[in-house]
Amino acid sequence: xxxxxxxxxxxxxxxxxxxxxxxxxxxxxxxxxxxxxxxxxxxxxxxxxxxxxxxxxxxxxxxxxxxxxxxxxxxxxxxxxxxxxxxxxxxxxxxxxxxxxxxxxxxxxxxxxxxxxxxxxxxxxxxxxxxxxxxxxxxxxxxxxxxxxxxxxxxxxxxxxxxxxxxxxxxxxxxxxxxxxxxxxxxxxxxxxxx
Amino acid sequence: xxxxxxxxxxxxxxxxxxxxxxxxxxxxxxxxxxxxxxxxxxxxxxxxxxxxxxxxxxxxxxxxxxxxxxxxxxxxxxxxxxxxxxxxxxxxxxxxxxxxxxxxxxxxxxxxxxxxxxxxxxxxxxxxxxxxxxxxxxxxx
Numbered sequence: 001x002x003x004x005x006x007x008x009x010x011x012x013x014x015x016x017x018x019x020x021x022x023x024x025x026x027x028x029x030x031x032x033x034x035x036x037x038x039x040x041x042x043x044x045x046x047x048x049x050x051x052x053x054x055x056x057x058x059x060x061x062x063x064x065x066x067x068x069x070x071x072x073x074x075x076x077x078x079x080x081x082x083x084x085x086x087x088x089x090x091x092x093x094x095x096x097x098x099x100x101x102x103x104x105x106x107x108x109x110x111x112x113x114x115x116x117x118x119x120x121x122x123x124x125x126x127x128x129x130x131x132x133x134x135x136x137x138x139x140x141x142x143x144x145x146x147x148x149x150x151x152x153x154x155x156x157x158x159x160x161x162x163x164x165x166x167x168x169x170x171x172x173x174x175x176x177x178x179x180x181x182x183x184x185x186x187x188x189x190x191x192x193x194x195x
Numbered sequence: 196x197x198x199x200x201x202x203x204x205x206x207x208x209x210x211x212x213x214x215x216x217x218x219x220x221x222x223x224x225x226x227x228x229x230x231x232x233x234x235x236x237x238x239x240x241x242x243x244x245x246x247x248x249x250x251x252x253x254x255x256x257x258x259x260x261x262x263x264x265x266x267x268x269x270x271x272x273x274x275x276x277x278x279x280x281x282x283x284x285x286x287x288x289x290x291x292x293x294x295x296x297x298x299x300x301x302x303x304x305x306x307x308x309x310x311x312x313x314x315x316x317x318x319x320x321x322x323x324x325x326x327x328x329x330x331x332x333x334x335x336x
Binding site: 024026090097098099102104109120121139143144148153157159164165166170173181182185191 | 205208209214218226228245250264267268270276277278281282288290295298299300303304308310311312319323327
């Protein structure tokens with residue numbers, strides 16, 4: 001038996017599309033768009049012959065009954081292309097599940113190792129190095145906005161580019177990870193230098 | 196992908212999420228002190244942990260795959276996007292998964308980071324459609 005022929009979940013996660021938490025966020029945040037995309041995808045893949053016939057009919061109405069020798073391609077299949085930002089084999093509700101399970105996993109780990117504690121701040125280090133008091137929440141919001149814009153603009157985050165992409169030695173991920181890590185080092189060093 | 200196998204993949208994604216949340220919490224990525232110590236190069240334990248995880252994932256990937264999928268091309272959004280992300284990570288202590296881990300550990304203000312991430316993503320979609328038109332090739336399962 002060849003390992004390459006084993007279509008197990010682990011194999012799919014290993015060799016399929018890169019895993020990205022920011023992408024899960026993206027699909028959950030834009031859940032209406034994701035839902036419409038998935039419905040369209042299901043419609044196309046459920047009746048490929050109807051889709052092809054409709055395309056042919058539209059082509060013939062535009063170019064005449066002979067069709068001008070135009071060949072109509074098959075409908076797109078979901079999960080087939082890693083580069084396409086619109087196709088995805090994991091629905092948005094499952095992406096939402098994955099975010100919830102990260103929360104549950106962290107909660108369980110915090111309970112087990114005794115770290116769980118309800119806190120209204122981000123800890124003494126954050127107060128010393130970044131900000132404390134009434135500016136804490138606006139600072140976190142601005143930081144979150146930068147993370148949200150930046151990860152979408154770069155097409156990935158520390159898991160998508162950093163973990164999956166770098167482990168596959170993909171040039172785009174090596175560049176992205178170098179830049180975002182280097183920037184975080186520079187900004188953190190600057191914060192430490194200022195205090 | 197076959198429907199049954201897809202269900203298995205979804206179940207595996209849930210397990211993967213649990214494992215990811217637990218491991219990130221245990222390693223200390225949700226702790227700003229640990230994160231800042233890594234970013235200021237005072238304590239490289241977390242960096243080595245991250246590099247170890249990348250090495251293991253890479254070894255598995257190259258051992259078990261023949262037809263390796265190509266990554267998206269390098270595009271104009273990579274550098275500015277990564278700069279914004281790195282800045283946001285440094286000042287909030289949260290890459291997209293970390294605020295969730297922080298919330299699971301009990302840090303309630305992490306909700307604000309999460310609200311910021313959602314707002315940033317919504318803003319980016321509109322700005323990109325109107326101005327920048329980057330095709331970033333999003334990563335996802």
